[in-house]
Amino acid sequence: MANLKKEGIIFDIQSLSFHDGPGTRTLVFLKGCPLKCLWCANPEGQRRETEIRYYLTKCKGCLECEKACNSKALAFNNSGISIDKSKCSECKERSCVEACYNEALTVVGKIATVKDVMKSIKRDIPYYRGEGGVTLSGGDPTYQPEFAIEILKACKEEYINTAIESAMLTSMEIVKEFIAYTDLFLIDIKHMDPNKHRELTGVTNEMILENIKIIAQHRPVIVRIPIIPGFNDDKENMLETARFCFKNNISRINILPYHKLGQAKYNQLGLEYKMPEISAPENREMEHIKQLIESEGVICVI
Template identity: 40%
Template sequence: MIINQDKKEIRGTIFDVQGLSVHDGPGCRTLIFLNGCTLNCFWCSNPEGISRKPVPMYYHSRCISCNNCINECPEGAIKREEGELFINRKICLTCENKSCVSVCYTDGLKLSGYEITTEKLLNIIQRDRQFWGSEGGITLSGGEPLMQIDFAEEILRRSYESYIHTAIETCGNIPFTNLQRVIPYLDWIFFDLKHFDSEKHKEGTNADNLLIIENAKQLAKEFNGRIIFRLPLIPQFNDSMENINSIISFLKEVGRNEINILPLHHLGREKYKIINREYTGLNYLIPSIEKMQKVKQIFTEAGIICHLGGETPF
């Protein structure tokens, strides 16, 4: 987040604005993806949004081997090895101007995000509003949208004050004060519960779950709107009865009774190639329909409202 001192403009970094979304809140919505995440989940479908700073994404099929980017890079982070372009990501992160992208005329290199002012984004939201119908709104996603708290708060506040339905999708691994700042401007919150075993959680996301669980407890007390907890169901990682029962006990403890189970998918695996990262999600199978139904039955029999995938009644 950057504040322009001359115009007092709040700027944020986003990597996509998706109109006509129907799976992330009621009605037809505008889904806004903010850069930066405090977790690093092995199954992430938006790995290009994990870095707070936009990074160059390399599209092999568009490259014409002109070497403009190699000659332009001030850090010497780009090389060609056996005909393939190689980017040293550690060096690349220290570069501020990313001028290599500006000299790539075939879009073989593109940045994984761009800076935008709140005014410009709010104009996009108002433009989209005419297509929502009576039940639409906005949902901030990511990445973790509350990493850019000043930017997120301003977008949510001004949207909420314009009678726009607002929601966020959060991993919960942020200071609770960030959540408190946006609670007054939120109608719904989607909150991930990836694993209740802290060590397993760390293995899968690169962070333990202590702050996440504490934030979920406090949020359930302070937020009067709708909280939909989400479980990304991954066989052999978090589909055990022990983990499912832990989630059920937690939901009853905090007085919330709604969960959305999202099946693991591998649709984002190609994105890992363009940022030179290995995708390890293929080590895990996509849960079968029978498995999903079985887990839903367990939650339902425990008195928890359970939605599978995109069937959530929005």
């Protein structure tokens, strides 16, 4: 039986998604990720802890937040409110957020139980129509493994199809638990070369690739490659990824073009966007990569 009282931290639940697994799906976003991809479009998912997000456009400059902070961590300057993270004690009350009547300051992430998450999921069951289900995303669901596994377990008890979006950088013991309760794995491979993988994400890829080999022996896997021009889109890397998939009976790769949609969030979270200025790949480049991958016998979807 799933432990419905198990707590974790989520930062969103989205209903009626059509992109992250078969059919109509509910996406549950868990906070925390072991990778730090330079281009990450969901930086609010990287830290496991809750954090404060600031919307300059909503700020009226009333300075109520500054007055409310006992740690004197807030200051108002040309770009609005800034939080000195070395002074912010991440107080439990989040007094600055409470003081802001304009909702310019919000908390990203909240503690939820498996029961809370299942309540949202159950509202969507009529839309699944057999094929759809639940996809755990993030962040990376493997960063809160006990919580993620209890959600998946609770879904299986309701006969709900389950999928996870992950890099699967985790121990074999945890991988086995995910295999037991997950119907489909959507796994990112950012680069086949361990050193380049570390440059782009902060970690090497050996454990990821070993885990994929094991998972593919038990469950369907779709590999996903974010196409980052000049970083991982070279012919050699694409062919090597396709060959790895073919060898491990993974029949499908999804390629996802780089975009900058998450860039504004970095400012809002007080983070630095470290990705150098590059353009999104053109359609013809995506088509060319698709052909390369398919030349190795693997279906490629853009």
